[in-house]
Amino acid sequence: MCRRLGWSFWLALGWITLVLAAAATADLLPLPRYDETLTGPPQAGPGPDHPFGTDGLGRDVLSRVVYGARVSLLVGVGAVLLGVLVGAPLGVLAGYRRRATDAIIMGVNDIALAFPALVFALAVVAFAGANLLNVLIVLGVLGVPAWVRLVRGATMVFSEREFVAAARVLGARDRTVLWREVVPNVSLPVLSYAFIGMAVAIVAEGSLAFLGLSVQAPTPTWGGLINEGRPLMENAPHVVLIPSFVMFLTVLAFNLIGDRLRAMTDVRQSNLEPVRRRTADRLPARPHDVEEGVLLQVADLRTHFTTARGVVRAVDGVSFTLERGRTLAIVGESGSGKSMLIRSVLGLTPQAGTLRGGHVYLDGQDLTELDDGQMRHILGTRLAAVFQDPMTALNPVRTIGAQVMEPLMVHLGMKRRAARARAAELLASVGIPEPARTLRRYPHQLSGGMRQRVTIAMALSCGPDILFADEPTTALDVTVQDQVLRLIQRQREERHMAVVLVSHDLSVVAEWADEVIVMYAGKVVERGPAATLFERTRMPYTEALLRAVPKLTDPAHHPLRLLPGRPPDLAHPPSGCAFHPRCPYARERCAAEEPPLFQAETPDHLYACWYPVGTGAGVVETSPEMTGASGAAEALKAAEEAEEAAELTELAGLARSPKSPESRESRESRELAEHETTDVIEGADSRGR
Amino acid sequence: MIALRLVRLLLVLLVVTFLSFLLLNLLPGDPTTQILGLSASEEAREQLRRELHLDDPLFSRYLSWLGGLATGDLGSSYTTSVPVTEALAERLPVTLELLIAAQVVALGLAVPIGVAAARRAGRPLDQALTALSFGLLSTPVFVLGVLLILVFAVKLQVLPATGWTPISLDLGWNLTSVLLPAITLGCAQTAVYARLLRTDLIATLQEDYITLARARGLSPRRILWRHALRPSAISLITAIGLNLGALIGGAVIIETLFGLPGVGRLIVESIFARDYLTVQGGVVLISVGYVLVNFAVDLVYVAVDPRIRRV
């Protein structure tokens, strides 16, 4: 906690303590009285007798600053206390009760906020009398609306959290809930704002004093000191500079403390603040051959992020190739790195704190070697992308026309008129009715499906060779999903492009993809032609994904049945095979050693697993002795049947099954032979139990 | 929709004027002492009170004052006998010029600073700019004013420390006389706006549509100015409206500090002269102006953000 607040926080706290201590013990300090004239020569600069010099009447400036601190701090603390005491209960009430209470309190509050505070303070203090109490009360009251607003906001956030709801459901009285659950949580934002509020009050008091409307002479105030010093500016600038500087430091210190405290509570901000370190370093790539004649070759691609939690390996050594006219699907759970893979191929990863490695070849040209300008040209003309959520994919404050025409004008050098005509054609080609009218509209005026069509039209506008579609239909209505996918496929055929389709919906993948890559924890765990991969699944993770495909009996719009267990933490991935904590077939070797990509018996089919599903035959590297494939297939079938019956919770428990005595027995036998089939059988056995 | 807003506006205006009226009438102090002096006889005061309707019920006085407001008659100053509306009308252009010039300075500095900081978020330039705006934010406006006078008027002697040349007299001198006050007043706002813009831009730059704009091969400069700035400008506009209160408060001080004959200085002078009616008129003018500007900001907001615009 101390470290997180930073040195500036402690420095600021130190300064405030110093000022506070000096103000409190001013009478005890060896200082001349603040109103004692001719303690030294008038207008003398700082020296040993008068560390801050003397003013026009020869009064000691240090003494006056220290006594002035009393007024400033008293008003600062007092006004905030008053504001909190009145504003916080009102805010809690409004935020907790909502409805009418909220409406009334906030209505009054909004009107109160409509007054220019300082002008009002001026008028009131002037007529009620300029003394400490009046200034304090006026500034305190003027602070109330801001307090109400702040506390209400914080209360609302917390009263929506589960623990408050739970307490309410359990029948706790409102007051108890408020004191036990809400108040403690609201206190940190309140504390943070209290410091900022003190800074505001000190400045406001200073302003009043500067105008001569705060505590009256002879009591010194900082604002008053600065005002008095003005005529001496030419000959004795220290008289005005020193109180100014002290005041600045004090206000800064209060603000800083408030700001640091708020930064601790504000999760949103810490997420948005980019990591400070900037690395342009490249990770070395493993040696590889550049293949001839393929459209896209990705070789050992890596993208790592430096975060506060450590290095996140979002993409960790991915390789694949893609030919013209083909569709490659990338599947995996969310968080498996598939979206990041696409961004990484396109070079769209955030720059700060990112480590990239590997190569991306487009027609043999290494895109990772290009400079920014060249890469932009490639991005504009040869590669295109469509993202998941059409609601966020279009700029909400620019017209569709402006957005669709832009790449045409930038990359193809079209004139406005030509670009407009072309944009209308593009919209028509993706099936948007009334294209000319749509060009003039804003994104929020279109339905989700229409917007996704627009983003596709934009992606296709400069005739790309490859379209990267990241979950292009996930956010859409089921009825629209199919239309959009058909549209992409039709465009693929017409333009002879290649499509990279990221999806977690295996039914979509099965229907459209030629090749499939399965990703887990940033790595490719299985890869192959779609048909082979689905029929002869080797990797247990793929098997689990397939099993999770929604059945017809599932409610509509039910994207994915949950796999047991949690997706891995990419900052601290599990050792060995990253899937082992969730894998029903996991054994000791899985946690110790990472499986490489093995070549399956079928061509172009690769998988990363020590004990693949449904094998026996065809494994080239691992097991020289193999049993018949038929036995394995039977085992797999049994396993599947058993699985159907098993509850999800039981399944989750299976990940731990190797530790049970039953499986230890069989482990010995298998370790002798390293026999994949036994593995499956054992899995089936334990499932049946 | 607009009609509803107008009704709301009217309501707020009524409350604002009533509260200003109430507050200044409930406070202790007797205007008759001010006008007739301490030595005046009780009968003379009684007479004057009747003339000024000071004994009427508060509400009926408010109504007649409101009626006067509608016809532009806010009474005449007890001390100088100058009609309040006239005095305000004379001072208003100065204040308006100061406020506008300050906003121009503030936005002129804040947009480049905010954009530069957001583009290099987390890097040294950003850190330096963030620290600078934090420092500016913590500098009371009179402290900044005094410092600027010290540097530019006293030491360098390039700008006048005080004084005002009306725009009708000489444009050049007018601008010279408004420059230092505007910079002083604008700087504090710069910090507010720049910080806001930076945070907002950093958030906007992480939106999908920005990544997709990059995927379309658009240059960072184009993305920043055409794609990111406009959504972020919307929060900026709101901030401008909300900040007006602080700006007006600052203007009162700046006018006093730099000796500008504006509404703020008139209010301060009238306070010291115990000139109730003028103070009241000034406070009402400022409150009403504040409410109206915020109303206008709401309208601009609608124009800039098509998501709110009615189809």
Ligand code: SF4
């Ligand atoms: S069997 Fe082992 S290597 Fe294969 S997926 Fe399971 S944990 Fe990984």
